[in-house]
Amino acid sequence: MSESLTADVGRQGESASSPDAVSFANVEYTWSGSSPFTLAIADFKLARGEKLLLLGPSGSGKSTFLSLLAGIVVPGKGKIDVLGTDMARLSGAARDRFRVEHFGIIFQMFNLLPYGSLIDNVLLPLHFSRTRRDRARADGALDDVATDLLATLGIDRTVIATAKTANLSVGQQQRVAAARALIGAPQIIVADEPTSALDRNTEGAFLNLLFAQSGAAGASVIMVSHDESLARYFDRVVRLDDIAVATRGARSQ
Secondary structure, three states: OOOOOOHHHHHHHHHHOOOEEEEEEEEEEEEEOOOEEEEEEEEEEEEEOEEEEOOOOOOHHHHHHHHHHHHOOOOEEEEEOOOOEEHHOOOOOHHHHHHHHHHHEEEEOOOOOOOOHHHHHHHHHOOOOHHHHHHHHHOOOOOHHHHHHHHHHOOOOHHHOOHHHHOHHHHHHHHHHHHHHHOOOOOOEEEEEOOOOOOOOHHHHHHHHHHHHHHHHEEEEOOOOOOOHHHHHHHHHEEHHEEEEEOOOOOOO
16 A cells, blocks of 8 residues: 555544544654754644644754654654654655645745745645645635635735735735645644744734634644743643653763
8 A cells, every 4th residue: 555545544534533633642753963852742632623832942842843743854752643644654755745735834934935926925835735736726716715815814915916025024924924824724734933023913913814714724723932922812832841851962772
């Protein structure tokens, strides 16, 4: 059985009955570079449709946690189950396909194409996932779907039609990044400090719009931040040091 078919069977079987979108069990990952770092997570779950805020200071292992969650790296020990699929059983290429089909990611620095149009940026993930492209097409022509999503997130339609991404404000860039993550209805939205450059009023408005769109699609949202004041917007708040043990330097066996 091919890896892609194995993943499909997992999504149709265990995935359909499990209340959790993500489950970590006895996970341990070690980065063995010039400054060795180990992150161990005994137990973590993200429910389907849940909005979860993961708090932790800089250097606490949040980026490593997100890399494990999204299958960018795999644990040396334990199991990470995402939508009924054991991520460690997939090859690197299969994990890449799984990630683009099922994850929408909002990066801290947005990672937009600076001289592309807003529509080009929003449609980018659909070039790599037929599944998301087909889901988006179910709502109409792709350019129209992207335009409507951007407008719903608060960008003027004149700006959508004429502007290049490099000329947008930080708040507008953030909304383009959110639309790119949301298009094609991925089941899990991962946001890495996406509000760090915004003031309080803009921050709250953005989160409310993000949750309205992700909620309409039934997606789970996990956002990592160091800002405890964001807690009021989420269903659940988890501190990374309550679920994970980070060890720096060589780890004894």
